[in-house]
Amino acid sequence: MFMAVTDANENHAFRHESLQKTLTGIPGLDDITMGGLPKGRPTLVCGGPGCGKTLFSLEFIVKGALQFNEPGVFMAFEEKADELAANVVSLGFDLEELQREKKVKIDYVHVDKSEIEETGEYNLDGLFIRLGYAIDSIGAKRVVLDTIENLFSGLSNEGILRSELRRLFQWLKEKGVTAIITGERGENTLTRQGLEEYVSDCVILLDHRVINQISTRRLRIVKYRGSLHGTNEYPFLIDDEGISVLPVTSLTLNKKVSSESISSGIDELNNMMSKNGFFRGSSILVSGTAGTGKTSIAGSFIDASCKNKEKCLFFAFEESPAQIIRNMSSINIDLQAHIDSGLLEFFASRPTLYGLEMHLVAIHKAIKKSKPSVVVLDPITNLITVGSVSEVKAMLVRLIDFLQEEQITVMFTALSMNTIVNDQTDEGVSSLVDCWLMIKDIESNGERNRGLYIMKSRGMQHSNQIREFVITDHGLELIDVYLGPDGILTGSAREAQILQEETGEVLHTNALGRKDRELLRRRKVLEAKIDSLRFEFESAEEELNKVYIEEELKKEFMEQTRQKMTDIRKGAGYRNEK
Amino acid sequence: MNNVDKSYELRLYVAGKTSKSIAALNNLKRYCEEHLKGIYSIEVIDLLEHPQLAEGDQILAVPTLVKKVPEPVRKIIGDLSNEEKVLVGLDIRSKIQI
Structure with missing residues (x-):
């Protein structure tokens, strides 16, 4: 987004060379103004x-002096x-040093x-x-007049003042300095003294x-002659x-995408997806009712990412970092080790600490500062306490949008309290998230x-x-849901069903064995019978x-006897024949 | 006059020799000759020549007459055409009235 805006601005400036801009150095403002304030002209800042x-x-x-080498008055x-100087020491601005270096000059007009x-004309x-x-x-390039309206309280001739102010702004333009004039907001006008007429x-x-009861600062560019600018109110x-300043709506939808995958930290969950994990730079929503383990999923995702040497940032809106670390250690996830190695950072804040927009700005800043590749927000639904559902959605x-622009993988956890909120989540975030895990x-x-x-x-x-x-207590596990004859079984019912089926198995084998032995015996009996019959x-x-x-x-014997008898008779007869 | 023990140090800041600054200087000289004869000194500072001096006396408008001594410091801006106001501003008029 930032890249795109800068590019667009460069093109823009190239086409219309007449309007040059001066970068303010205030984060975000230069995006909204598409390059800064009009160079060499006065700008009115009122409020x-x-x-x-x-x-x-x-x-x-100060930013002009430090970042752009443009001295300022x-x-x-x-x-x-x-x-x-004392007021801005807390912001790290050393005005005295800058004045010694002749980069900044502060002139107090009493x-x-x-x-x-x-008396008379002046x-x-x-x-x-x-x-x-x-x-x-x-050799100043930048000038601030804060607050020039004070002249009106010190000098009473308004006619002279007005014509002189008109001359002053004209003179500033001729000087070619980029100026900011501040003005107090009036009843129905932008400034009490109508400075907007001149600037x-x-x-x-x-x-x-x-x-x-939650305060939010907002900024709006009322007018910017000769330039495109963001017209919204920006927190x-x-x-x-x-x-x-946070530019809240991105202007383009031309994000880079990655086809690289990143592990969810739960092997079985990775296996449920064909890419073996989430896409890098995608957004993941984990939603579920209270106590379903959303934070644990986020914790295990962080753990896996840190083990892959990814820089992680954990935004906690519900529990303190110490609490999360303790709770995660109970399921064998050691987040403290990752904090010690500098890979994990916590950013905890109460949702009611500031308004929703401020949260967004704070998140932006934290991300810009530590440049993580993985971000977890736990839980986003807690933010509803400081804004309506539609505001949270926006x-x-x-x-x-911002995270995807920065190619950061983000995991949100969302508490679905009832169907109404669930539906809202559905409408609001579902179209933006790339991956949605539901825990029921x-x-x-x-x-x-x-x-x-x-x-x-x-x-x-x-x-x-x-x-x-x-x-x-050794981590998170996903188990195939047991499909019994009566439908889906979970928990102890699943265990019972498994047990029951195991028992059945044992009984079954036992029965089979008995039948076998019976057969064997019968066979033996029959064989015995067969033997006796054979005997x-x-x-x-x-x-x-x-x-x-x-x-x-x-x-045979009778034959022999008959032969013998025959022989005996034959012998007698033979002798007779002889 | 009972203010003889005091001396008046007056500074007139101008920016170039404009008609307003010349008028202011002439007016001032006239009042001083009339009311403070012998006990006053006038220093005319042209800011176009010495711009760095503007900050010290917190000069915004020109011409500006600054009464440094006696205290309190007072500033009178404009061409000093209103004698009454100038004399009050220089703490002269009230004392004459007493």
Whole structure:
């Protein structure tokens, strides 16, 4: 986004060379103004008391001196030089040092009505000469007049003042310095004294609003002659590094994409996706009801990423870092080790600490600062306490946009309290997230178990099955849901079913064995019977054989006897024949 | 006059020899000759020649008359055409009235 804007601006500047811009150095502002304030022209910065006008303009001067080598004059009508210096020491600006180096000149203009008597005609040449001298003495390119309206309280001849101011702004343009003029906000006008009449090139309005007891600073470019600019109200933050403005809506949708994958930290979950993990730079939403283990999933994702030497940033909106570390150690995830090695950083804040926009700015800043490749927000739904659902939605859209631009893999956890919020999440974030893991309660048999499934995962095949999600003391596990004859079984019912089936198996084998043995016995009995019959048969056969042999023997013997008898008779007869 | 023990140190800041600055200087000289004869000194500072001096006396408008001594420091801006106001501003008029 930032790249794109800068490029667009360069092209823009190339085509219209007449409008040159001066970078302010205030993070974000140069994106909204597409290159900074109009060069060589005055810009009006107005707003109510305490909205940050002085800081804004002082930062313009200091950043100019430090970053762009453009010396600047700060003409203060309200605060003395040493007061100003003391006020910004906390932001790390050393005004005294800068003044010694002749990069910044602070000129305090004291206007006190009680000391001044007016008689007759006069003009403000004294101021012009002072300012001119200050500009020339350090070769200033930037000028701030804060707050020039104080002149109106010190001098009573308004007619002279107005014509002199008109001349002053014209003179500033001729001098070719980029100027900021601050003005207090009036009743129905931008400034109390109608300065916007004189400064018409660029007008920036600062605002400080309190909604639901939470204050948010906002900035809007009311007008920027001859230039494109963001027209929305942009939240800005004043913290220990000065002002940062957040351009909340990106202008383009031309993000880079990666086809590299990054592990979820749970092997079984990786296996459910065809790319073996999430895409790098994608956004992952983990949603589920209370106590379903969303933070644990985030913790294990962080753990895996840190082990792959990825820089991680954990935004905690619910628990303190110490609490998360302790809780994660109970499931064998040692986050403290990653903190010690510098790979993991925690960023914990109460949602009610500041407004939603401020959270976004703070998240932006933290990310810009530590440049992580993996970010976890736990949980995003807690932010609803400081904004309506639709505001949170809008904020998330912008956040996801920003993260994808930066190629950061982000995991959100979201608590779905009831179907209404769930539907909202559906509408609001679903279209932006690339991967959505749902954890559901499965209640049956008087117990509650967790079921995890992948609702969507852009650009890859994923399993459509519900897995049982088990948190053990050695980590997170996904178990195939047991499909019994009566439907899906989880938890102890699954265990029972497995047990029951194992018992059945044993009984079954036992029964089979008994039948086998029975058969064997029957076979043996039959074989025995067969044997005895055979013996019977043999004896009967022998009996029969015996008669037969006797008969044979008898027959043979009778034959012999008859032969003998014949022979005997034949012998007698033979002798007779002889 | 009971202010003889005091001396007046007056500075007139101008920017170039404009009609306004010349008028202011002439007016001032006239008042001083009239009311402070012998006890005043006038220093005319042209800011175009000495711009660095503008900061010290917090000069915004020109011409500006600064009464450094006696205290308190007072500034009178404009061409000093209103004698009444100038004399009050220089703490002269009130004392004459007493």
